[in-house]
């Protein structure tokens with residue numbers, strides 16, 4: 001049994017809004033997990049059910065072998081940094097952070113030392129004696145994060161803990177927080193909109209959409225083997241290129257016919273027999289290919305450049321292709337202008353094939369999913 | 370603060386003085402009257418120059434009204450005491466009942482909660498006399514007529530809805546996550562209510578209590594119908610000044626001054642507290 005186990009949990013608000021649907025999640029002790037998903041997909045609702053501020057509509061949650069979903073928040077041993085900071089206005093930041101230790105009956109010197117430690121961690125030492133109303137949003141957010149980290153809780157829930165900060169500070173804190181959590185063997189769930197942050201901090205990422213868990217896997221696996229079209233297009237920057245396609249197996253060749261007469265033609269040997277059988281069944285498919293795998297090489301299919309952007313460290317070339325748009329990323333400058341014709345080549349190992357009707361992945365790079 | 374030209378500042382000051390005079394004038398006039406004898410009050414034309422006397426206050430406080438025709442006793446100080454007991458008692462009871470109820474209505478939306486809250490407010494719509502006549506009969510039967518307890522109970526019709534609705538708004542303004550942040554650190558619902566919610570809603574509770582106190586203090590009809598002489602508040606007691614032998618303006622003025630003093634003192638005290646509470650940056654999520 002896992003350390004934190006969420007079993008078929010549903011959350012329905014007021015009998016109408018089905019915010020979390022049959023969620024199953026098992027997290028090991030000492031693991032850092034990121035919750036990723038578009039706005040309104042049920043991330044905060046999930047955290048609030050774990051913390052105990054929302055009842056589960058159905059399902060079970062257990063933490064450290066104990067069922068907790070019926071316990072009041074104070075008895076679950078969970079710490080949380082809130083999306084809206086929620087500092088207590090009449091107290092200074094220092095008092096707010098120390099307040100979180102009130103229940104633990106520690107010596108005053110111990111409390112003071114720990115406040116200093118976390119304040120230093122999130123860079124708010126200089127403003128500890130100010131009131132929440134007189135510091136900036138990002139400073140409040142860091143105080144709120146410190147208030148969660150100061151506790152030695154069984155589980156730390158961090159709801160967008162660094163959303164207000166600039167990239168440099170975020171990157172700095174990311175490293176420190178990971179070290180802090182690892183050093184103490186804490187278990188944490190972190191909500192974020194920043195994929196870089198999720199990749200850097202988390203051991204595993206849970207991708208949610210519309211209240212449903214799409215995939216729960218390591219950052220590398222999410223990128224290389226997305227379970228469905230949603231995860232495929234949601235993870236990765238810029239997003240995966242997708243095209244509806246009709247496979248055509250003519251013995252030695254396997255062709256994917258795209259829109260406007262374009263067709264990707266491969267040696268059938270690059271695809272295992274099981275996959276070819278699957279494709280021959282004739283269900284519609286969607287092809288996905290990551291922008292960095294779209295190469296511009298002689299002999300490829302023709303595309304017409306629509307935009308060419310040099311971002312300082314990479315070039316994004318978007319081009320009209322097969323009735324849609326294809327984006328290619330490369331790491332040098334490209335001397336291309338709008339309207340230029342370029343040859344596009346995609347290796348079979350870079351193809352992700354999805355079932356068009358269900359969106360489920362069929363194969364990644366020729367390997368059945 | 371924006372910059373203003375001297376002329377602007379002058380005009381603004383003038384306008385403020387005018388407004389203050391307009392509102393303060395009746396009170397000022399009554400205070401002046403309370404230090405005059407009936408003769409100086411009624412002389413024509415009126416004048417603000419007179420020799421002040423405290424005889425009105427002496428008469429009110431000692432309870433002997435001496436007019437030029439007759440001498441009679443009134444119990445104004447007792448009425449004042451009754452007003453204090455009734456108003457303070459009903460506000461205290463309303464706070465004990467209303468603040469937890471307001472919190473419940475603000476935080477827990479349950480089936481019918483809006484209806485119950487509205488029903489409580491609707492007590493304020495009912496014409497008091499309509500409620501009072503049947504109530505008098507019941508009160509006589511169960512022995513509550515002419516008791517402080519009975520009156521305080523009826524005064525809940527005035528105070529409870531007021532406190533409930535004002536304080537509820539203040540609780541709703543507090544972000545629930547501020548409470549959650551305390552609860553999750555191992556605290557019970559009740560200690561969160563006492564340590565976090567009550568202090569944050571403090572200024573609102575004070576304002577509501579003050580308002581309820583003033584409403585209760587000014588109430589006339591409940592006490593008129595339900596209370597006998599020794600339980601009557603000042604509002605009803607003031608009727609005694611209108612006698613067959615004429616109206617003692619000076620004494621009435623002294624009585625008015627005495628009866629607004631407690632409310633005024635309370636308002637000034639509470640105002641300081643209100644400002645303090647707000648300047649702490651109180652209800653900012």
Ligand SMILES: Nc1ncnc2c1ncn2[C@@H]1O[C@H](COP(=O)(O)OP(=O)(O)OP(=O)(O)O)[C@@H](O)[C@H]1O
Pocket residue numbers: 013014017019037038039040041042043044045046083
């Ligand atoms: N108290 C509530 N009553 C009714 N519906 C709610 C309530 N709280 C959230 N919802 C709805 O539930 C869904 C999930 O909300 P939730 O706050 O969990 O989203 P989220 O993933 O945290 O989004 P974001 O990234 O914007 O913070 C949304 O559609 C939201 O409108």
Ligand SMILES: [Mg+2]
Pocket residue numbers: 043044045083159
């Ligand atoms: Mg959220």
